[in-house]
Amino acid sequence: xxxxxxxxxxxxxxxxxxxxxxxxxxxxxxxxxxxxxxxxxxxxxxxxxxxxxxxxxxxxxxxxxxxxxxxxxxxxxxxxxxxxxxxxxxxxxxxxxxxxxxxxxxxxxxxxxxxxxxxxxxxxxxxxxxxxxxxxxxxxxxxxxxxxxxxxxxxxxxxxxxxxxxxxxxxxxxxxxxxxxxxxxxxxxxxxxxxxxxxxxxxxxxxxxxxxxxxxxxxxxxxxxxxxxxxxxxxxxxxxxxxxxxxxxxxxxxxxxxxxxxxxxxxxxxxxxxxxxxxxxxxxxxxxxxxxxxxxxxxxxxxxxxxxxxxxxxxxxxxxxxxxxxxxxxxxxxxxxxxxxxxxxxxxxxxxxxxxxxxxxxxxxxxxxxxxxxx
Amino acid sequence: xxxxxxxxxxxxxxxxxxxxxxxxxxxxxxxxxxxxxxxxxxxxxxxxxxxxxxxxxxxxxxxxxxxxxxxxxxxxxxxxxxxxxxxxxxxxxxxxxxxxxxxxxxxxxxxxxxxxxxxxxxxxxxxxxxxxxxxxxxxxxxxxxxxxxxxxxxxxxxxxxxxxxxxxxxxxxxxxxxxxxxxxxxxxxxxxxxxxxxxxxxxxxxxxxxxxxxxxxxxxxxxxxxxxxxxxxxxxxxxxxxxxxxxxxxxxxxxxxxxxxxxxxxxxxxxxxxxxxxxxxxxxxxxxxxxxxxxxxxxxxxxxxxxxxxxxxxxxxxxxxxxxxxxxxxxxxxxxxxxxxxxxxxxxxxxxxxxxxxxxxxxxxxxxxxxxxxxxxxxxxxxxxxxxxxxxxxxxxxxxxxxxxxxxxxxxxxxxxxxxxxxxxxxxxxxxxxxxxxxxxxxxxxxxxxxxxxxxxxxxxxxxxxxxxxxxxxxxxxxxxxxxxxxxxxxxxxxxxxxxxxxxxxxxxxxxxxxxxxxxxxxxxxxxxxxxxxxxxxxxxxxxxxxxxxxxxxxxxxxxxxxxxxxxxxxxxxxxxxxxxxxxxxxxxx
Ligand code: HEM
Ligand SMILES: [Cu+2]
Numbered sequence: 001x002x003x004x005x006x007x008x009x010x011x012x013x014x015x016x017x018x019x020x021x022x023x024x025x026x027x028x029x030x031x032x033x034x035x036x037x038x039x040x041x042x043x044x045x046x047x048x049x050x051x052x053x054x055x056x057x058x059x060x061x062x063x064x065x066x067x068x069x070x071x072x073x074x075x076x077x078x079x080x081x082x083x084x085x086x087x088x089x090x091x092x093x094x095x096x097x098x099x100x101x102x103x104x105x106x107x108x109x110x111x112x113x114x115x116x117x118x119x120x121x122x123x124x125x126x127x128x129x130x131x132x133x134x135x136x137x138x139x140x141x142x143x144x145x146x147x148x149x150x151x152x153x154x155x156x157x158x159x160x161x162x163x164x165x166x167x168x169x170x171x172x173x174x175x176x177x178x179x180x181x182x183x184x185x186x187x188x189x190x191x192x193x194x195x196x197x198x199x200x201x202x203x204x205x206x207x208x209x210x211x212x213x214x215x216x217x218x219x220x221x222x223x224x225x226x227x228x229x230x231x232x233x234x235x236x237x238x239x240x241x242x243x244x245x246x247x248x249x250x251x252x253x254x255x256x257x258x259x260x261x262x263x264x265x266x267x268x269x270x271x272x273x274x275x276x277x278x279x280x281x282x283x284x285x286x287x288x289x290x291x292x293x294x295x296x297x298x299x300x301x302x303x304x305x306x307x308x309x310x311x312x313x314x315x316x317x318x319x320x321x322x323x324x325x326x327x328x329x330x331x332x333x334x335x336x337x338x339x340x341x342x343x344x345x346x347x348x349x350x351x352x353x354x355x356x357x358x359x360x361x362x363x364x365x366x367x368x369x370x371x372x373x374x375x
Numbered sequence: 376x377x378x379x380x381x382x383x384x385x386x387x388x389x390x391x392x393x394x395x396x397x398x399x400x401x402x403x404x405x406x407x408x409x410x411x412x413x414x415x416x417x418x419x420x421x422x423x424x425x426x427x428x429x430x431x432x433x434x435x436x437x438x439x440x441x442x443x444x445x446x447x448x449x450x451x452x453x454x455x456x457x458x459x460x461x462x463x464x465x466x467x468x469x470x471x472x473x474x475x476x477x478x479x480x481x482x483x484x485x486x487x488x489x490x491x492x493x494x495x496x497x498x499x500x501x502x503x504x505x506x507x508x509x510x511x512x513x514x515x516x517x518x519x520x521x522x523x524x525x526x527x528x529x530x531x532x533x534x535x536x537x538x539x540x541x542x543x544x545x546x547x548x549x550x551x552x553x554x555x556x557x558x559x560x561x562x563x564x565x566x567x568x569x570x571x572x573x574x575x576x577x578x579x580x581x582x583x584x585x586x587x588x589x590x591x592x593x594x595x596x597x598x599x600x601x602x603x604x605x606x607x608x609x610x611x612x613x614x615x616x617x618x619x620x621x622x623x624x625x626x627x628x629x630x631x632x633x634x635x636x637x638x639x640x641x642x643x644x645x646x647x648x649x650x651x652x653x654x655x656x657x658x659x660x661x662x663x664x665x666x667x668x669x670x671x672x673x674x675x676x677x678x679x680x681x682x683x684x685x686x687x688x689x690x691x692x693x694x695x696x697x698x699x700x701x702x703x704x705x706x707x708x709x710x711x712x713x714x715x716x717x718x719x720x721x722x723x724x725x726x727x728x729x730x731x732x733x734x735x736x737x738x739x740x741x742x743x744x745x746x747x748x749x750x751x752x753x754x755x756x757x758x759x760x761x762x763x764x765x766x767x768x769x770x771x772x773x774x775x776x777x778x779x780x781x782x783x784x785x786x787x788x789x790x791x792x793x794x795x796x797x798x799x800x801x802x803x804x805x806x807x808x809x810x811x812x813x814x815x816x817x818x819x820x821x822x823x824x825x826x827x828x829x830x831x832x833x834x835x836x837x838x839x840x841x842x843x844x845x846x847x848x849x850x851x852x853x854x855x856x857x858x859x860x861x862x863x864x865x866x867x868x869x870x871x872x873x874x875x876x877x878x879x880x881x882x883x884x885x886x887x888x889x890x891x892x893x894x895x896x897x898x899x900x901x902x903x904x905x906x907x908x909x910x911x912x913x914x915x916x917x918x919x920x921x922x923x924x925x926x927x928x929x930x931x932x933x934x935x936x937x938x939x940x941x942x943x944x945x946x947x948x949x950x951x952x953x954x955x956x957x958x959x960x961x962x963x964x965x
Contacts, residue, residue, distance in 0.1 A: 024510035024587075034512040034586040041578050045616045052620035052650055056635050059646065141627075142634030142641070307641060310633035314624065 039352040071308035072374040080372040090119030101347035110337035118205035125209020132162035145306030411914040426514035432499030442487040449480040454870040473856035474542035481545035493665035504908035507589025512582040523572035530565025534558035549636040549644040577611030591926035598929040603668025606692035618654035652703035666803030677753035678745025684737040691730035724774035751825030755806030762798025787847025817913040818894030831879030838872025898943020
């Protein structure tokens with residue numbers, strides 16, 4: 001957002017170094033103030049952007065508390081907690097980066113920025129493990145929700161094929177950055193070379209995150225979220241029923257199974273069509289439905305959990321997109337730090353991206369308890 | 376950006392701390408300069424990649440005009456179809472085609488034309504100059520906003536071309552929008568992008584007004600147009616992101632069925648309506664507030680009288696912006712929201728009428744005993760007051776619960792919002808464009824023909840939409856391709872009116888385009904306006920001002936004195952008519 005025009009024309013102003021002052025500003029202060037106000041307003045729009053999802057969350061949680069209670073056990077608190085720590089740490093390094101930019105210490109700044117980017121990429125790596133693990137078990141958005149509890153290990157190295165797919169683009173990026181770094185070094189483009197080395201390290205951060213996730217998963221036999229033993233005690237009997245039922249089928253959900261469930265989905269929609277379409281707003285009704293002795297259809301119960309995961313995927317997905325956007329912005333700063341652009345009177349961009357980064361962090365700080373720590 | 380050669384003066388690169396110019400140099404500014412923002416760089420690239428707010432504004436003006444023409448043609452097709460009650464008129468559309476036609480008409484008019492029209496086109500050109508600034512705070516973001524506008528409008532159009540059209544109405548109500556096979560995804564994505572374009576403009580304007588005011592330009596010396604743009608920007612920034620996420624959720628619902636809006640999967644379709652109107656009611660104020668700002672300027676200038684109740688008008692803009700966030704439920708009186716909520720929304724809806732009325736009364740008070748000049752912009756401004764008055768008052772009928780049950784989803788609603796959107800915003804846009812045209816191009820339009828176009832717009836408009844009030848009150852529902860024979864005569868009035876209105880608008884644009892190329896030259900301030908943009912040359916310099924600005928009250932018309940030689944008005948401080956011309960070396964450019 002910062003407008004930094006590397007202007008060719010001489011500035012006959014009293015500030016001798018007008019290098020990064022856009023022509024329409026009178027002073028560096030004016031430029032900085034504009035950028036600062038601009039980024040704050042932008043952050044307000046970001047908060048409002050997420051607000052739609054938070055409202056949807058609130059409504060659903062109010063109307064269907066039982067869905068939330070039963071669904072959250074599929075989320076792994078340890079992995080979520082790890083990501084929280086990683087992001088908090090990245091906020092610290094971001095703040096340090098701003099500080100060093102303010103002091104004009106470009107080298108230091110680039111180092112802190114690099115750590116921030118690595119943390120961001122790590123976060124995504126852990127998220128990839130979490131997502132793929134859920135997809136393995138058939139935990140998708142509402143309409144696709146098809147819990148089987150299965151673990152698909154048919155991919156390379158016995159990993160989930162979903163995880164392999166999620167890692168494909170980072171892997172390509174890793175190779176690309178590495179090649180670019182080598183070319184940069186060989187052709188003596190020092191700035192470009194160092195930048196690409198930094199980007200290689202950043203992308204490697206993704207695999208660091210994914211790797212830790214995988215190791216943790218195999219060590220704990222699937223983590224707390226989805227490891228069947230660990231939440232038997234926490235869940236309601238009905239839940240148990242749903243899960244033991246699926247445990248019995250030790251295979252991947254095959255064609256027939258999916259078909260089977262599809263029929264259920266149709267039944268369900270008919271129910272709604274038959275005058276229950278306001279069910280969504282009718283909390284009490286649902287509360288009762290899960291009392292044990294009613295014995296409702298387990299497949300219906302499954303589907304309702306799906307809505308939790310719809311919200312979960314929307315919120316964390318949108319957040320992940322913001323992380324990716326953040327990495328791109330950080331990369332731009334990293335380049336400019338390597339080019340030694342920051343000075344005590346010009347460090348606006350670092351400050352502004354920093355604010356953005358803290359907001360992305362803050363949103364996660366809300367998402368983590370709201371999604372993972374439901375009791 | 377090429378280095379810009381300053382044509383005149385000893386002041387170097389446009390620092391404002393320059394000494395007062397010699398009167399000769401001032402003459403050069405207030406006559407028509409040879410180098411100005413329109414010709415200081417040439418070639419398509421100098422436009423496509425320009426960061427100059429004036430050029431971006433002009434590109435926006437051309438863009439929204441194209442959108443207006445396109446959606447206007449759709450409207451004429453619709454009206455021609457409605458000529459006969461059973462669909463046997465000169466143009467025969469199937470029901471499906473009719474649905475697609477009104478959807479595209481509405482969606483393009485709302486998202487691609489009327490929302491960016493006054494702020495992004497006129498506002499862009501005028502706002503920095505009114506502040507005495509060189510540009511908006513973030514020129515690149517400004518350009519990005521324009522390209523996002525192009526991309527978003529392109530997506531909307533692509534929804535037509537992609538094969539199935541679009542038939543949900545501009546409101547994209549669920550669950551129909553989830554079920555229909557038509558191009559909802561392209562269209563919502565287009566609206567999503569247009570939302571960002573709008574946010575960029577709003578953010579830019581907020582920051583610009585806060586940080587880029589010239590020395591001495593205090594908040595209460597800001598022209599009221601800027602107050603209204605500021606209020607508009609607040610809405611753009613606060614409401615549009617909610618639309619953005621709503622449309623994204625709709626896309627997710629449509630592609631993956633996430634079960635938030637889709638009742639098939641336990642979702643709540645009324646939630647979509649809440650989200651949608653949480654944006655779209657404030658959005659109607661995005662449409663009308665800037666128009667009100669334009670009217671404040673026009674009424675004052677063409678009565679040559681200080682605006683009456685400056686601070687009331689200024690704060691009523693802010694009040695409208697804030698209250699506008701609390702009334703969205705009045706679009707859902709019949710959608711099954713709880714009665715308590717309905718009552719509250721109705722009550723707050725009535726309060727919104729108060730600040731709107733404050734403005735109207737202040738304009739009338741300004742006219743009182745003013746020396747009124749009925750030139751083209753003033754004719755449009757007076758039309759505005761009349762038409763907006765009707766549009767606003769009928770809003771109260773709709774806000775009243777008992778009447779709305781009868782009037783909801785009838786032509787009465789259609790007439791109501793066309794009175795505010797077309798009678799209000801479009802009229803103000805045309806008036807504003809006529810007013811600032813000589814500033815932008817340095818050439819005067821033909822006032823007689825301008826007034827004729829205004830007359831056509833006014834009569835055509837009333838002929839089109841007044842009968843719709845009658846039809847609506849008698850029960851003619853909106854969005855139907857055929858209707859009962861008893862309504863035919865009203866529909867026929869309406870169709871004739873639509874063509875008159877169309878001719879009026881085309882004529883207005885013809886007068887303007889002719890003036891831009893062939894009109895007689897005019898000085899920097901032909902209308903004796905006192906806001907700062909009139910202190911720049913016409914057309915303005917690339918940097919807007921080439922001299923020190925004489926700060927003054929934007930409605931103090933006595934500060935402008937007539938200069939016979941230049942045949943224009945000049946600020947007293949800058950004119951220095953008594954001083955002899957000093958001999959100064961003049962660069963060749965002048
Ligand atoms: C005095 C202030 C206003 C009041 C009290 C008011 C009230 C209302 C009400 C109650 C409705 C809902 C009618 C129904 O669907 O049954 C409505 C619809 C509408 N109003 Fe207004 N309004 C006002 C000003 C405006 C302005 C300034 C604009 C635009 C520039 C506008 C644009 C619209 C539109 C577009 C709709 C219809 C939306 C649709 O259903 O497609 N209104 N108005
Ligand atoms: Cu409304």
